[in-house]
Amino acid sequence: MDQLALDVAHLFAGGLVLVSFMLLYQDRMTGLVNVFALHALVVSSSVAWQANIQQAPHLYITAAIALAVKAFVIPMALHRIIVRLGIHREIDPVVGIGQTMLAGIGLVALSIMVMLPITAQAGTLAREDLAFALSVVLLGLLMMISRRNAVSQVIGFMSIENGLILAATGAKGMPLVVEISVAFSILVALIVIGVFLFRIRERFDSVDIHTLHEHRGEQP
């Protein structure tokens, strides 16, 4: 594999980590959804590039699905939900954006320190890709715990999925099962957005899941 191909692959993977950081500092809903669309765009380009350099045509399907569903359909649906619910501004972070970013940097350092020594045998491509993928997964988790709003949590979860796609395509020759599962998880995201957000809306006039805690079944 020539050096240029590797460099481009790393460019996309590193770009994905960068976009994950951008997700962390968004302070408006609309911006958040747009950045998520960018996230999906980067992951789909990365997968397409992997398909090209690994000569694995079936990966193009994964790329196309990621592009169509996550970069277009879901962001559009989310925009409609946001408009309908009137929650353009409500990001409502649990801790300050600054602290979240610092924690994010720590997580990226952690995943690089964990992955690079371990995957020494796994070939250059898988090595860096896995370190980047773990960073994206951890940043997604960070986003899920540092936001109170249901829409941002769903976006955090979908960014975790993007990280997993990156990892799966980086592992050379992983069978089609993964692609099925990835397509499957996209379906999950759709169902969840549809079912849950609308149900939550129906009952509470708010998608802030903090209000849900009032309804805990457990009385002291």
Next chain:
Amino acid sequence: MTDLGSFIVGAVLVIPVVSAALLALLPDDRTTAWLNATAAFLTFISAAVLFLARPSPGRYLIVDDLNVVFIVLSTFVGFTTSVFSASYIAHELETGRLTPLYLRFYHAMYQTLMFGMNLALLSNNVGLMWVAVELSTLTTVLMVGIYRTPAALEAAWKYFLLGSVGIALALFGTILVYLAAHSVVGEGLDAMAWDVLVQNAPQFDPALLNLSFVFLLLGYGTKVGLVPLHAWLPDAHAEGPTPISAVLSGLLLNVALFAVLRFKSIMSANSGALAPGPLMVSLGLLSVIFASFMLYRRTDIKRMFAYSSIEHMGIITFAFGMGGPLANFAGLLHMTLHSLTKSAIFFCVGHIAQVKGTQHMPDIRGLTVSHPVLGWGLVFGVAAIGGLPPMGIFMTEFLIVTTTFARYPVLAVVLGLSLLVALGALLLRLNGLSFGDPHGSAEPAKASFVPIFAHFALVFVAGIWLPPALVIWFQHVANLLG
């Protein structure tokens, strides 16, 4: 024989799919509940035949000595739960908590869940198993939220978030396992097949395996409900329909544990890798301690038994973590008996909650007077799950504690004390629920008692006499687990 075996494996998977489609399409009627039960029964019969005829392992599916135990148990409880569900659902329709449309959805989801669990147990491919576990998570999320009350929605949302994060971590672990395998086995499907993985595990890179096991244990451990990853479990049990609580406790937790066991055997086959035992022992013990103390402050009856499930999954994980033929044997048997007992308890609890119109324990009193069968059923169930002799769970807990005592006395003392704490909490609550002056509605329950009695009879008999064939089979599987 091989052909019959493949046919049967096909049946175990196809029957739930076809009936899910049928149940989604058929107009809402009382008959659909019985169609559901019939489908579950046929699946159970097919699964039982797998003991006799088994196909040679394929690229995607495998039947071996370990999973055949799980699959028969799982389809059996799936069948009895569907019988219970028929009478439970009839009551929910009468009271209007479920509309006919939701009922259709419920039945279709029930069969889809059965399909997901059977596929997870039968799969010979780590990726396929992951997809199946994800499918069963999804269906249960939708069913937990089916009542659409604020509490049910919160429970479903919480379950979805924690469950999918868990499953995401498990996928990362799965990818790492593939990476460890593909440099030895070569690319493609072989590097994801269980039988190939276990055979070649000694040559895998230990560092990659270690990292993958951490992710897999945390990921699938979330689904097992191990403390500190258990937060979804009590809510999901308490707010969903009771048949789903029974299936969650009795089956889905086992499926997740089965996944952990499969990966554990890969880990133990590799001498350079981290020993998986201590990790499982500590998570298991932590769950037992935590859950047994949490049992004291519960006021919701289903929530209380959900904590009891956390406790028992902890015991089972502990036993498998200890390893060795005796502990593995006890773990397997405990898992089987816990599934049977806990689902029967949920059958009782479901009817009790329907009759009394509440799950709030202080409002339920004197059940043995107002509803003798359900009341005494609950007494029997709690005695069994708490580990009182002569029921089967006493025997397995005794085995686990004694075999631990021989190796790590301190752990055995801690485990034994927590079991006593849990027993105390359960008996305390049971006293209030079952005895004293009856409180609330005394209407006779329109219950289906057959599944309850069938389960309790099995648990009781298992405590006194185990069929030798079963003992030999479990010993054999226990040796395989290492």
